[in-house]
Every structure is written in C-alpha cells, then in structure tokens.
Amino acid sequence: MFRILIPILILLVSANDAFSQKYSRVSADFSVKIKSPSGGQSLSQGRVYYDRGLRQIIYNLTFPVPETWVSADTVLYRIRDGKVVSRTFSPSMADFSVFHLALSSHLQNFGLNFTNYEPKTITREGDQVITTWLPPLHASDKLGKIMVSARNKQLYGVIFFDPKGIVIRKQFFEDYQVISGLSFPGKIVEINIFSGSETYQVTTFKNIVIDESENDDKYYYPVGSFR
C-alpha cells in the first residue's frame, strides 16, 4: 500500500511546491544572544540581507562593533571600514540558511530533502507532524537521526541526536510573521547540549522585509576585489 501512496504523496508535494510563490529577497534586523555553560555571554545586533539569486548572506553588525560579515561562496569575510579584517574558509551553506529555505518554501523540512538523509517515519502527535530522518547507513556510526516537527505546516522544532540516540541539539522556530505572503520565523531558540551542559542561543528577526526592490547594494558585496 505504501509503495503506491509514497509516489503520490511526493508528486503532490512537488506539485504544491511548483505552484507556490517563490521569493527572492529578505532583510531583517537581527539580534543574537548566546549564553554558554561557563557563563560566557554575547550579544550581536545588526541587519542581515540575503538575495536568493546572489547567494551572499550579508550581516551588517552594529553591535558590539560596526562590521560587515559576508558569507560568499566558501569564504566568510569580516570587513571593517571597507577593509577585510579576516577571511575564513567555511562550507558554502547559503542554500541551507534559514533565509534561503524560507524564500524557496523549503523551510518546513529544514532542507533535509536535499541531503543524504532519508525520511524514515512520519507521525502525527497532537498538533505536530513529526518526521524522523536517518543518515545514510554507511554514516550511521558518525551521524545521528534528526527529528523535525511541523505545526500548521510551519517548521516548529528540530532535534539532533548523536549516533547513540542522545539529544545533542534542539532548535525551535517561533513567532512566525507573514510578510507579503511569506511566512518567516521571528524567533529561533537553540539549545546545544554537550557533555551534559547546555548553551542557549536566541535569535530574533524584526522589521522583516521581503522582496525589497530598492537598496540593491545592500544585497551584494563586491568581495571579488578582496581576492
């Protein structure tokens, strides 16, 4: 029975995706508060810009210091007064950022459908639809399962497990705002659990603007001159 249902469900989801509206730009005031188990804490504030076509995530920080952080390709640039203070190689993850996933209407499954993870079970519990994703068999000794919860067709929670089945991280997407028809989380709560200690991170987005037609220069930083 499932062999017949699954292709139909996939077709329906794909069709829904094909007809859903695609958005290209998002910008928002952001605030990130972190409290570590050792007592260390931090606050970062500013405005973030993302254009799905340009694939640069640009953070214009105002606190603690005025700086610009640009994630472009495989480099993370830290820029102050127009000069590169540092550049760090990092995986190019624009496609898997909350910004890209929201704009492309793929936030609900956290982008996991684009990975080697595979959905194992889908269950309903109360108002939650919970999908359990498993890593590929050959990686199951290094990577654990990931559980994703959706409420009202919106991503609500993500739980990461280690290979032994112990929870190592929880993320919650809350306070959704609908702007120009796009649903975007206003608050992301993250709990990182390591060796029994918990680190908390709370990210908030305010003054969210979707598909802004002005301020083109805010969405692209000419990092080519830094290479």
Next chain:
Amino acid sequence: MAGFLIAIGAGTASAGQGELFSYDAAAIENQMAQLDQLEAYLLDNPGTTLSQMTSEGNPLVVSVGESYGINGLTLLDDKTLGIPGFIWGCCLNWVGILVVYLVGKDPQQTKQAIFGCIVGSLLGIGTSIAAQLTGALSGMLGGGTF
C-alpha cells in the same frame, strides 16, 4: 532510494515523541536576563558600541563584564574554525550544527573533512554542499583518508 520506508498515520508515533519538542522557556529567559537589559539599552541608544560603553564605564557592561565578559564576535569559548557561533547557528543552519558538534568530538578529522568538502564543491562534485558534507563526513571520517 534504498531503505526508503515511510510509516504514515496517526497513532503510530512512539509515545512521547512530541514531548521531545519542548523546552523550559522560563529558564532560558532567566539565563538571558542580563543580555535582555543590554538589548533594551541599545534600543534606547542606537549606534552604541561595546567599546563606547566600556570606556564610559557603563554599569550594564561593567556589571556583566565583571561576572562573565561580553564579546559578541568571539563569543563562545568553543569557537569553531574561527567562525562565530551566531554564524554557525543562524547562517549555516543544520549542517553548521553538525559541523560544530563533530568538531567538538574530533576536531582534527572534522576540520579535514570540512576542507575536503570545500575542495569537493570547488571541483563541482555532487549536487549540494550538504550532500557532499554528509558524504565527506561519512567517507572521510569513516575511511580516515584525506
């Protein structure tokens, strides 16, 4: 899609799965109390930087600083690959989270895996970075070849 098996339907959930998706909001709010105060101050005083507050002896920063120290850019003690925590969590999403976790577990191997992944992406291998990362992590960490 080998092993692709989905169980669908109500009532088949493992008991208490939904309870996993909960957290103590009040406890986190309490943990963030000092940062909330700082955030409120910045709302009333836009454009203020940490160094300005420090040089002015702002009691908010001083009191927090004496106890813990605030550094928005280096932030966590376990900064990974020189990239601040907020970038990993907010910008790099779940892949970043896995990277942070794995770096914490086995720094050297995971760093090599990440850079292997980057090289792979530059060569145009694979269709997505995440798939490459997962493959790189599984292949490289499992096989131990770089």
